[in-house]
Amino acid sequence: MEITIRELTDRRARLVLDATSAPQVNALRRVLLSDVPKMAIEEVEFHLGSIRDEAKGKDYDSATSLFDESISLRMGLLPVPTDLKQFRFKDQCSCKGEGCPSCQIVYSVDRKGPCTVYSRDVVPLGDPSLAIREPDIPVVRLGANQALLVYATAQLGTAREHAKWQVATAVGFHEQPRVKVARGKGCTEACLKNVAEVCPPKVFEMKDGKLEVVREDDCIFCHACEEACEHASVTVGEDNTRFHFELETDSSMTSREAIRFSLQDLKRRFDEMRESVLAIP
Numbered sequence: 605m606e607i608t609i610r611e612l613t614d615r616r617a618r619l620v621l622d623a624t625s626a627p628q629v630n631a632l633r634r635v636l637l638s639d640v641p642k643m644a645i646e647e648v649e650f651h652l653g654s655i656r657d658e659a660k661g662k663d664y665d666s667a668t669s670l671f672d673e674s675i676s677l678r679m680g681l682l683p684v685p686t687d688l689k690q691f692r693f694k695d696q697c698s699c700k701g702e703g704c705p706s707c708q709i710v711y712s713v714d715r716k717g718p719c720t721v722y723s724r725d726v727v728p729l730g731d732p733s734l735a736i737r738e739p740d741i742p743v744v745r746l747g748a749n750q751a752l753l754v755y756a757t758a759q760l761g762t763a764r765e766h767a768k769w770q771v772a773t774a775v776g777f778h779e780q781p782r783v784k785v786a787r788g789k790g791c792t793e794a795c796l797k798n799v800a801e802v803c804p805p806k807v808f809e810m811k812d813g814k815l816e817v818v819r820e821d822d823c824i825f826c827h828a829c830e831e832a833c834e835h836a837s838v839t840v841g842e843d844n845t846r847f848h849f850e851l852e853t854d855s856s857m858t859s860r861e862a863i864r865f866s867l868q869d870l871k872r873r874f875d876e877m878r879e880s881v882l883a884i885p
């Protein structure tokens with residue numbers, strides 16, 4: 605498999621995968637969707653009863669417009685920054701699952717109404733670089749006499765268990781389009797111009813009275829060009845060895861890190877499989 609990078613930003617990647625097959629590309633897609641580990645909030649501890657603001661001498665109610673379960677779920681879905689070199693799965697950690705800085709991050713929220721609690725109010729205890737990556741995600745709105753005081757713990761997991769541990773949010777691919785124009789089938793210039801015009805992504809251009817394919821990659825397989833030509837001069841096919849691959853992440857890690865982990869994970873699994881096959885006497 606050869607990989608060409610068309611676009612690579614923190615949250616988005618567009619790749620062209622060459623000399624491969626649909627099952628191979630789909631394996632990469634599935635690892636990206638369900639096996640890349642990330643940190644997500646798993647436990648939320650709410651302060652119950654009244655919450656006292658000593659400075660104002662005022663008591664607030666800890667009951668808000670949302671059930672605590674809903675607030676916990678919303679906090680669970682926040683993109684927690686994840687460095688896979690820094691964190692381990694809790695059950696594989698040297699603390700034996702008790703929780704330590706190598707396997708968990710503790711956050712706190714301390715807000716008093718009236719206000720909206722945003723992801724930026726979910727503050728890490730300790731290292732400020734572990735702040736939630738997207739600061740403007742609303743969590744809950746607090747009324748004038750309401751307050752939210754919680755401690756939340758994030759830990760490593762994968763999307764096989766829950767979608768909150770899903771790093772890649774939109775992963776898809778399609779075959780390389782192959783658009784061909786046959787000459788000498790009796791097409792008039794008007795017919796060819798019509799083909800160029802009906803194509804929604806404008807794959808064709810007219811040059812010196814001839815129809816040329818100029819943006820083959822942009823073809824969306826709508827086949828409008830084939831229908832527009834009565835002489836069957838235009839054909840749209842697929843190259844099953846070359847694929848356009850796209851993904852987005854939830855910003856908990858970069859698209860580069862997610863792809864790198866997925867490729868290494870696939871390699872590890874196939875290596876293990878090869879070893880077990882070779883071990884068969």
Ligand SMILES: [Zn+2]
Nearest residue numbers: 697699704707
């Ligand atoms: Zn630990």
